[in-house]
Amino acid sequence: MAPSAIPLPPNNILQELDLESQQQQQKNKCLCLKFHDDQQMNPFESLVDEIKRALGPSSGIDSADVDVEDLMSIMNRYQSDEIHWGGFAHEDLSRNYTRNFVDHGNGKANLLILVWTPGKGSLVHDHADAHCIMKILKGTLQETVYEMPSETAVNQPLKAERVSTFGTNEVTYISDDIGLHCVSNPDPKNIAVSLHLYTPPWAARRGCYCFCAETGKKHLVQMSNYYSVHGKVNRKCDN
Numbered sequence: 001m002a003p004s005a006i007p008l009p010p011n012n013i014l015q016e017l018d019l020e021s022q023q024q025q026q027k028n029k030c031l032c033l034k035f036h037d038d039q040q041m042n043p044f045e046s047l048v049d050e051i052k053r054a055l056g057p058s059s060g061i062d063s064a065d066v067d068v069e070d071l072m073s074i075m076n077r078y079q080s081d082e083i084h085w086g087g088f089a090h091e092d093l094s095r096n097y098t099r100n101f102v103d104h105g106n107g108k109a110n111l112l113i114l115v116w117t118p119g120k121g122s123l124v125h126d127h128a129d130a131h132c133i134m135k136i137l138k139g140t141l142q143e144t145v146y147e148m149p150s151e152t153a154v155n156q157p158l159k160a161e162r163v164s165t166f167g168t169n170e171v172t173y174i175s176d177d178i179g180l181h182c183v184s185n186p187d188p189k190n191i192a193v194s195l196h197l198y199t200p201p202w203a204a205r206r207g208c209y210c211f212c213a214e215t216g217k218k219h220l221v222q223m224s225n226y227y228s229v230h231g232k233v234n235r236k237c238d239n
Ligand SMILES: N[C@@H](CS(=O)O)C(=O)O
Pocket: 099, 114, 122, 134, 181, 182, 183, 196
């Protein structure tokens, strides 16, 4: 059917043919534009776009209805290639790892690329009541999960539940309902890189707690400062 913006003269075949060809040209133009857009987005950018669509529009920050399995399968489908995300991944061997901001997921999330120094890792920490999905983009990461200590426990060592190793392209999930964790790069020579989706972005707003494994004592750490933002290094970063 002809679009209402272009009225079709019923008895003029030439004009009708002309209109059909105009419509076809318009369709081709649309396809070209779409193709052009897709061509401009590399597969990592398409992944970010897909994550944002899954998170939904910026209608409210609370992601109680977030579909973790859907987000995990979106992240699983992406085949990591450094050429796609290398611009975000800043390494700094003077730190255990760098936190590089990629996107805020329509205001509902924090999407970060972390670059892990060989042999170094994070402190034991919680995730500020948010979902955390992690995909390994390069190398290997080791995760130790601990039981969440009870609020009343004083001077009690944390209980380690399991240690897992994840290789490139693997995806894993943690939340405070599962427990605490720490992550490290076991490779003595090569960096590792991971993509982390936090939703809602509570850690960036409120910070998260780091725990001493021997005593269970915790302290709040601010997580709102990034080593780089959209690929550009932030010289004032202090965490
Ligand atoms: N959740 C940590 C990284 S990891 O150890 O999972 C962070 O955002 O710094």
